[in-house]
Amino acid sequence: MKSERRDGLGRQAQSRIFRDGTYGRRPLVPVDPDLLERKAKRAMSRRAYAYVAGSAGMERTADANRRAFGDYRIVPRVLRDVEDRDLSVELFGRRLDSPLLFSPVGVLELAHRDADLAVADAARELGMPMVISTQASTTLEDCASRLDGSPAWFQLYWSNNDDLVTSLVQRAETSGCDAIVITLDTHMIGWRPRDLDLGSLPFARGEGLAQYTSDPVFTRLVEERAARGDDAPKRRPTLAAIRSLLSMSRKHPGGFWNNLRSPLPRAAVETFLEVFSRSSLTWDELSFVRERTKLPIILKGIMDTEDAHRAVDCGVDGIQVSNHGGRQIDGSFAAIDALPEVAAAVDGRVPIIFDSGVRTGSDVFTALALGAKAVAIGRPYVYGMAVAGAEGATEAMRNILAELDLTMGLAGCATLADITSRSIRRC
Template structure:
């Protein structure tokens, strides 16, 4: 992806000659503000909100301010190389689309639009278990572009295995197991709205398209109800209609069958499990030959345990601050985990990345690649596939220009030596 920074920058300035400003704001705070206006309060709360008093989310972004890039001069950086390699495959840049669920809250085309953006740039898209589009359809949209699959390990092992085997059959190139969401964090903004999208039938496409889950749903629907429902309210009616519209098939048939409600209840009972241990990874290896990447590690000892149990990669992440209020900033956890891993497996990073300069800092601290999350969702909310692609291009452009201005020719040259040495406090 040579000279991507100059190309994107020039295109924006040339359009400005004719009075055109970017449809999708370039400045991160302006992008976030525009997306907030475009999204419903419920959607905005779910996508942008974090746990508790939002302290971990704030710490994630603030951590980047504690690291300063030290540019070097008179280095020939006319040609810059953003390519990187992960699991034997060459990628155009060290940037992946983080797994984010319920994308229908941001745009009606959901993963279809995001896959179009990822495909245009050749970037890997990590498809969520909580997607609004079945993984097979996303894989078809991506074509030759890489698809990774993110697994929330269900309480039902048969269902979890079915997801994994479907992902491999659909052409996924890696399996990303999210560890930090075996319970939902205390998300105050969603709680104040009393809103969980899954209860409305949103973000359940992987489940309702799965043969194991379909069987579980039918079994539940056929069970006699032991409790009487409370008197219906307008909100309850809207919820039932929402569930029926999002369940496969005809809405009227769905309403009569009771399957959509049974699907929601089955999901809520089986979403994730808190009894997993390191020993369970051996069972996961029996299910798939894909590289297994653990997402959500924040402690160096967990990284060492991951290596002992034969994982193929690690994502240093605190789920964008959505799980534990007052947790360590993901960027602060990165160097210790990189040192513990010592190059034996790839270490990826997410949580708090808002720009190409942020990505540069994470790479300098040892990440092999960076996952980008909320910013491209904001772009999706503003302009669908075009909006998501624009955000990705802006981040890549700034990363490219930052490399050149820092005197760095390739991703491999982004090391800790490109940052200022922290001053002892």
């Protein structure tokens, strides 16, 4: 951590907030998770909030993710020296100041105009890894440059075009990323009523496609499609269609006015929809990426012990227990409930990352106690960014880290190694 000592994060954060309060100043972003979300909702468009906050179906999985943390209770231990606390952790040969990561979140331009660059600024300030999304609004090269040596991982959505997969992996390695995170649970987009009721898919408007439109393989596919004339409008244009075309033209590389007259922006959207994912992917094909990079490979979306065993047997370097924050399947069980079983199956052979439903420092503590080595945060930092840009994202993550620090001290844990299964009980 660049600006604060690790051993006093919680107390320093509290002191700063209370000191500012004596002058009538409130926190930059709300500390309470529910209040933070409500304030972010007011700052975002209806379409943007639907995309970020929405989950699959009746959102029972997202609700289960949050509620399940309440089934675990922290066991405080006393008369232990916790004056100096060390929150650092080693992952894939790199020592990190804390166990928190910025989860990959797509189409961040919906939340704030600075999008992924704001997250890079926050991650650099806090010394936390940023997992750069395939569906980013900014190229991974620009994000890596903005991170300026701070840890960067790349999240890979596995396209049905092998050349594109190869190109994305090579770009991540060339850009200095520390790991490849292959997302397994989004080979098709879940049924998300909030987006569906608005008829809103950001990618269809050219949003969140920066990794693709900056890629030489994807560019070639787009040019070939445009040359065939496959995407000429076949229906009378509507006002909504015109708005979508304007959005595509603004987001596509090159000048806006040239793009308006060009078939390329529309061809890029159609090409993306065609090549985005591969539902035929099997375990046997994981070697394809392994043969193309020396970077550690993490499989994201593991919820079953058999899958965990299979992943380790396939030689991956880490797994991420996740149900995509409830965005993919309505009625799935909570990710935190999958964690202890998966951790037992892995038995320390590879590190486990966790995400889904985490909103507070005590949630992070629980995940660490159940077997995670690091915890990835998603919506909370996006809400912070929606409220106050890079500073808001920084503050939202710093608040979670501060609460984790205090929770550790109050529970009698001076280091992350002190957080074990004995640190919690299930009700």
